[in-house]
Amino acid sequence: MPPVSLAQLALRTNLGKHELWERLHVRDLTESEAEAVAPELRREGATRPIHWHLVPGDRVLRRELHDAYGGSIQGGIIASSRFPDLFVFTDPERGARHGYDLYERLMPDGSYTYTGAGQEGDQAFLRGNKALLESAQRGQKIRLFRQEPRYVTYVGEFATGTPAYELRQIPDRNGNMRTGIIFKLIPVSADPTLLATADVSSAVATESAWTAPSSTDVVATGARELAAGRRISRREFELQRSFGEWLTRQGERVSVLSLPVDGTIITPDLYVSSRSWIVEAKRSVAREHVRTAIGQSLDYAHVARMHGYKAKPMILLPGAPTGSLTDLVRTNGIALAMQAGAGFSVLTPDAPLA
Known part of the structure; x- marks a missing residue:
């Protein structure tokens, strides 16, 4: 079983990684060690407001992320009633069958182009797409993650750029061309190199x-x-x-x-x-x-x-x-x-x- 990092323990307990280090003096724990210390730490964390505990490069289970901050474990653009930030997940390689790989990439100017939600038919400004478009006027932070099986890696905080989006032609899961929403995300406090593809x-x-x-x-x-x-x-x-x-x-x-x-x-x-x-x-x-x-x-x-x-x-x-x-x-x-x-x-x- 993989070790439990301080980032994961921070999500489980709502205590900061630095504070956990000061108490435990370890960088990671076994699952049994984490289970042993978590109850007491969790009781203390429950008395505090929910804080953001991740820094760019932290890799955690997606389930743990949503256990801590709420929101659905499925989908690419996720809002939560428990936490004000908007979570965005990118996996262009896996999304290739929906046309996401055509424009979803790190750009030379440092921005990241992100394909909106919707696997069939023209994409529209509904639900997650609407939330992402309106995030700036609401003062909402965009937390971008790189998705992999079970785990996600936190890339950092982003905001919508100028223009916030463009409409492009992309294929859907059936190979039919449709209108896709390509958002422009600019890093606020992030490590964009985490978005680099293997090639x-x-x-x-x-x-x-x-x-x-x-x-x-x-x-x-x-x-x-x-x-x-x-x-x-x-x-x-x-x-x-x-x-x-x-x-x-x-x-x-x-x-x-x-x-x-x-x-x-x-x-x-x-x-x-x-x-x-x-x-x-x-x-x-x-x-x-x-x-x-x-x-x-x-x-x-x-x-x-x-x-x-x-x-x-x-x-x-x-x-x-x-x-x-x-x-x-x-x-x-x-x-x-x-x-x-x-x-x-x-x-x-x-x-x-x-």
């Missing part, structure tokens, strides 16, 4: 040759979705293509990196290996876009260096930003590439201002 956990960094994308890769709505779930506008797509072709004509070596990090894979827009530039493109010179690009380009360069690549951050824009933004980019050690007519101008951090 991502074992992935290695790769570099592949860049080729100019076909115009058929751009959809009529003005945006397309990348394999990693990231979206790119038509303007940004064309900007990347023009820059890549311009670099190639200049004799530069252009490639694409795939970089595993923290349970997901990030793919910078371009990697100019001959210059060590790692490029993040934005479709606008607006402050919002430039500020976002600064963080992304620095992150990409940092992760690339972790994998042994020489990497200098670069931002690609369709024009010149304002002077204050240009200065902000340069003071952060980031190169700036700006479209200028049929070509591009490049401003490196150490280049003198005109």
Whole structure:
């Protein structure tokens, strides 16, 4: 029989793990040892309000979780009349027959896309889906767990992102396509690496040759979705293509990196290996876009260096930003590439201002 962890004992007694450690001075117990000490500890815990006792990485029996906090032991989105938080359980591998594996994954931006409840027919905002959608306005914490047979691993506290959801086409258990609700969950206090799938956990960094994308890769709505779930506008797509072709004509070596990090894979827009530039493109010179690009380009360069690549951050824009933004980019050690007519101008951090 598996040992009983302090996390499990905390659920059984409503006493904190640190307090249990101070009393017992053990990290886990046999089931018989736990049964021997539990009655007295449980009597003391019963005099206290119910507290949240788990931290990310704690693995407990799902039955014990619901014994402590209430709610049904079945289902993926669970509310309880005994505890204010909302419990969400993810098991995309097991849910593949219901189409849950198509979009349920850790995203490069750190969010987690979660497929709503409903195994047949179009999913609707009823019961658990409604509760998850309205969790933010109620101030309700989302407790996300990774499900396995009998046990669950606590990933951490999440909240709905912006937008809170998207509607996508997914198959049901009979293979019929239906509308699915894909929630966007963002970590508040969590360890998202616990959500990594086996293929991502074992992935290695790769570099592949860049080729100019076909115009058929751009959809009529003005945006397309990348394999990693990231979206790119038509303007940004064309900007990347023009820059890549311009670099190639200049004799530069252009490639694409795939970089595993923290349970997901990030793919910078371009990697100019001959210059060590790692490029993040934005479709606008607006402050919002430039500020976002600064963080992304620095992150990409940092992760690339972790994998042994020489990497200098670069931002690609369709024009010149304002002077204050240009200065902000340069003071952060980031190169700036700006479209200028049929070509591009490049401003490196150490280049003198005109």
